[in-house]
Amino acid sequence: MRPVIPYVTAALLFGLGVYGVLRRRNAVLVLMSVELMLNAVNLILVTADTTVRAALPQTGQVFALFVIVIAAAEVGVGLAIVLQLYRLRATVAVDEVPLERVDA
Amino acid sequence: MSAAGFALPAVPFAVALIGLLLPLQARAVAAALAVAGAAAALGLAIWVLAAVGDGHESSREWVDFGGLTVTLGVRLDQASALVAVAVGVVALAVQVYSITYLHDDDRYVPYAAQVSLFTAAMLLVVVAGDLMMLMVGWEVMGICSYLLIGHDRRLPEAPAAAVKAFLVTRVGDVGFLIGIAVLGVSAGSFRIADVLAADLSGTTVTVSCLLLLAGVAGKSAQFPLHTWLPDAMAGPTPISALIHAATMVAAGIYVVVRLYPLFLESGAALAVLGVMAAVTLLIGALTATAQDDIKRVLAWSTVSQIGYMAGALAVGSTSAALFHLLTHAAFKALLFLAAGCVIHAVGSNLMSAMGGLRRDMPVTFWSFAIGLGALAGLPPLAGFWSKEGIIAVARHPEGPAPAWVGWLVLIAALVGVAVTAWYATRLLRRTFLGTRAAAGTPHDPPPLMRWPVVLLAVPSALLGLAAFLPAFRDALGLDDVHIDAWLLLPIALLALGVALGWRDLPAVPAFARAFWLDEVQHALVVRPTRALAAMVRRGDESGVDGAVEGTATGTVTLARRVAGAHRSALPRAATAVLAAAVLLAAVGAFL
Numbered sequence: 001m002r003p004v005i006p007y008v009t010a011a012l013l014f015g016l017g018v019y020g021v022l023r024r025r026n027a028v029l030v031l032m033s034v035e036l037m038l039n040a041v042n043l044i045l046v047t048a049d050t051t052v053r054a055a056l057p058q059t060g061q062v063f064a065l066f067v068i069v070i071a072a073a074e075v076g077v078g079l080a081i082v083l084q085l086y087r088l089r090a091t092v093a094v095d096e097v098p099l100e101r102v103d104a
Numbered sequence: 105m106s107a108a109g110f111a112l113p114a115v116p117f118a119v120a121l122i123g124l125l126l127p128l129q130a131r132a133v134a135a136a137l138a139v140a141g142a143a144a145a146l147g148l149a150i151w152v153l154a155a156v157g158d159g160h161e162s163s164r165e166w167v168d169f170g171g172l173t174v175t176l177g178v179r180l181d182q183a184s185a186l187v188a189v190a191v192g193v194v195a196l197a198v199q200v201y202s203i204t205y206l207h208d209d210d211r212y213v214p215y216a217a218q219v220s221l222f223t224a225a226m227l228l229v230v231v232a233g234d235l236m237m238l239m240v241g242w243e244v245m246g247i248c249s250y251l252l253i254g255h256d257r258r259l260p261e262a263p264a265a266a267v268k269a270f271l272v273t274r275v276g277d278v279g280f281l282i283g284i285a286v287l288g289v290s291a292g293s294f295r296i297a298d299v300l301a302a303d304l305s306g307t308t309v310t311v312s313c314l315l316l317l318a319g320v321a322g323k324s325a326q327f328p329l330h331t332w333l334p335d336a337m338a339g340p341t342p343i344s345a346l347i348h349a350a351t352m353v354a355a356g357i358y359v360v361v362r363l364y365p366l367f368l369e370s371g372a373a374l375a376v377l378g379v380m381a382a383v384t385l386l387i388g389a390l391t392a393t394a395q396d397d398i399k400r401v402l403a404w405s406t407v408s409q410i411g412y413m414a415g416a417l418a419v420g421s422t423s424a425a426l427f428h429l430l431t432h433a434a435f436k437a438l439l440f441l442a443a444g445c446v447i448h449a450v451g452s453n454l455m456s457a458m459g460g461l462r463r464d465m466p467v468t469f470w471s472f473a474i475g476l477g478a479l480a481g482l483p484p485l486a487g488f489w490s491k492e493g494i495i496a497v498a499r500h501p502e503g504p505a506p507a508w509v510g511w512l513v514l515i516a517a518l519v520g521v522a523v524t525a526w527y528a529t530r531l532l533r534r535t536f537l538g539t540r541a542a543a544g545t546p547h548d549p550p551p552l553m554r555w556p557v558v559l560l561a562v563p564s565a566l567l568g569l570a571a572f573l574p575a576f577r578d579a580l581g582l583d584d585v586h587i588d589a590w591l592l593l594p595i596a597l598l599a600l601g602v603a604l605g606w607r608d609l610p611a612v613p614a615f616a617r618a619f620w621l622d623e624v625q626h627a628l629v630v631r632p633t634r635a636l637a638a639m640v641r642r643g644d645e646s647g648v649d650g651a652v653e654g655t656a657t658g659t660v661t662l663a664r665r666v667a668g669a670h671r672s673a674l675p676r677a678a679t680a681v682l683a684a685a686v687l688l689a690a691v692g693a694f695l
Contacts, residue, residue: 021678030674095673 006047013040027082027092031075038071105155106162109178109231112148112188113241116141116195117224123217131212135203138216142199145223146192153185163233163295172288175295177233179362182579183426187358188230190433193563194350195223197556198342201441204552205342205448215255219346222248226351229358235284235294238359242280242323245352246273252347253339265338272332276322283315287366300365309366313373316363317380324356324410327384331622333407334391337399337453341444344399348406349437354429357413361422368420371504378418378509382516385411387619389523393530393605394615397453398443401531404618405479406436408520415513416494420503423581424493427571431486434563435478441557442472446535448553449546455531460540467548469536471561478564480528481521481598488594489568491521493582495594521594525601533606 013036020033042064049060086092119141126134163177199219206212225248228241247270254266288294290312291302304312320326325333333353337344347353360367360377367373388408395401409432416425445468450458462469478485481492495517501510548554570576571585614620672680 018682022675022682025675095675097673 003047003051006043010040010043025093025095027094031078038067042067105160106178108148108152109180112231113224113228115144116220120217120221126213128213134213134216138199138220141220142196146196149188149192153189156180156182156185161297174236175234178231179233179296184230186579190430191226191350194433194437197560198346201553201556202342204550205444218248218251222351229355233296239284249352252343253336255340259338262338265335269332269336272329273322276319276329279315280319283312286312310370310372313367313370320356320360324353325407326380330407331625334400334403337403341440345437345440349433353410357425357429360417364422368503374418374505375509377414378505378513381411381414381418382512385516385520389520390615391618392527394611396455398455399453402439412494416497418505419498419501419510419513421497424497426580427493428490431490431567434567435475435486438560438564439475442468445549445553448549455534458535459538461546462536464546465548467554471557474561474565476528476532480525485565486568489571522597522601525598526604529602529605
């Protein structure tokens with residue numbers, strides 16, 4: 001098996017995710033970009049599991065399953081925060097989130 | 105005897121302490137207390153004079169500074185008793201006079217107490233048997249002069265004059281203090297008797313005498329530290345009488361008399377004293393000819409007359425100096441108090457606003473005329489005999505000073521006679537003769553101001569004749585008065601001076617500005633000091649303070665920047681995280 005294709009695909013996916021995180025202002029799209037990066041990592045884990053001889057077999061695949069579960073939970077929490085932000089501010093643009101402390 | 109010696113400064117001092125504690129409204133109590141204190145001091149001084157005999161000395165140990173003992177003691181003789189009597193008389197006259205002169209001053213109560221303190225300090229200098237006690241009196245006089253010159257706060261120049269008097273005398277006092285320290289350490293004791301008896305090396309004596317002379321020049325207003333005295337005229341007139349006649353300026357001369365055996369061992373110190381005296385005498389007299397302020401004329405005349413006393417000391421005669429000190433105390437107190445009456449009546453210090461007061465103020469006029477006659481040396485008034493004594497001594501100098509000092513003092517004294525007559529005549533003519541310059545009805549002062557003036561006219565007129573009394577001559581150690589052809593020379597010079605003063609000569613600019621010595625002092629001392637102070641202040645504000653405050657502001661600014669970076673929005677934070685990841689990866693790859 002030639003591992004180059006999945007590796008390159010994973011790198012492209014990761015790059016796409018990085019670009020999305022850096023350039024997108026919409027919080028939902030930023031979350032999606034993070035998902036892209038996680039999935040790129042998953043792809044690398046699975047590919048590496050089949051090509052590299054490890055001390056313990058199938059660890060890459062197990063680890064990918066962990067990542068999928070955690071990503072699902074993370075998206076749930078993230079979307080809840082985005083929803084709350086939208087209720088408070090009527091916007092989900094990340095660079096408009098006020099970071100200065102507002103003195104009461 | 106020693107109890108009386110201690111009581112002499114202690115009584116006015118106690119009165120001053122009580123007076124300083126009185127409330128401002130207690131005018132009558134303060135006045136009674138002050139007059140009683142001065143009268144008690146005068147009574148004690150007279151008693152000491154009668155009882156002292158050949159002199160009295162007592163001392164007991166006071167403090168021991170690691171081998172150097174300071175004693176508490178009095179040293180009395182007839183000469184010091186006479187000076188104490190003069191101080192008492194002038195202080196009493198000033199206290200009585202001040203009651204009326206300051207009748208509308210709401211700070212009379214502390215004023216009277218400060219005058220008592222001033223008197224106490226001078227009497228302490230007079231009786232002190234120990235250099236440290238003398239130093240205490242000397243310094244208390246300095247602070248009293250500061251307080252009293254600055255008394256009249258409505259005058260814009262009074263605070264500056266007070267500070268100037270304090271600082272200029274302080275410059276001399278530094279030398280005085282070091283001189284006393286040198287004497288005390290090398291003699292092993294601060295007692296005057298021990299210091300005079302100690303076997304000191306010539307260098308020590310010369311150095312300490314020159315240092316003492318610095319203090320004397322400051323207190324006695326001798327060139328080049330004389331500039332404070334004319335400005336001190338910003339004080340109330342009775343204070344001028346006190347400072348000029350009995351205390352402060354007399355203290356310097358008196359201290360030289362006290363330590364004269366030391367000066368006799370140092371020809372150099374006496375030569376310096378002689379030059380200082382001659383310069384001061386002429387500067388003072390010439391400047392007095394061109395002043396318009398009546399008190400400034402009298403102030404410059406004091407500078408000049410103290411020059412006479414210092415000149416007498418330089419040519420080896422303490423008795424002639426003390427005799428002139430006593431007559432000067434009488435006629436200068438009279439002149440200032442009478443000038444106070446004139447100012448009181450006219451409402452101005454300027455002679456151009458006076459003139460023609462002879463008819464309206466006959467008592468003041470005659471007293472003033474007697475005082476000016478005594479000042480100018482009109483025979484047979486007091487100043488004639490005492491000045492004649494100084495001229496006679498200068499003709500036959502004794503003591504170790506070089507011969508040219510005698511000639512210098514003699515010439516200065518003779519020129520001084522003419523110039524003194526010049527400004528005295530000018531003062532009399534412009535104040536009392538001629539026509540009235542201003543409207544109003546001047547009148548002789550109320551009794552409490554008139555009587556001190558009239559009573560002081562008596563010694564001003566007659567004290568010179570005391571030189572014919574053997575008892576008085578013995579007390580001061582004066583020689584017999586020789587009536588010979590030499591007496592005609594001062595009289596001729598006097599006539600020349602009167603002729604000069606009678607004509608309305610224009611004021612010479614150099615005399616009117618006191619030879620620009622104030623400006624010289626300003627350029628050489630005041631401005632460099634100010635520049636240095638400004639530099640130090642800048643260094644302190646931008647250097648020391650700047651370092652401390654800069655550290656704080658730098659930390660705060662840095663903290664704000666970091667806090668701002670921490671607060672950046674998500675895109676920038678994510679960029680930073682990724683950049684750091686790339687950096688770490690790169691570093692990891694290279695290592």
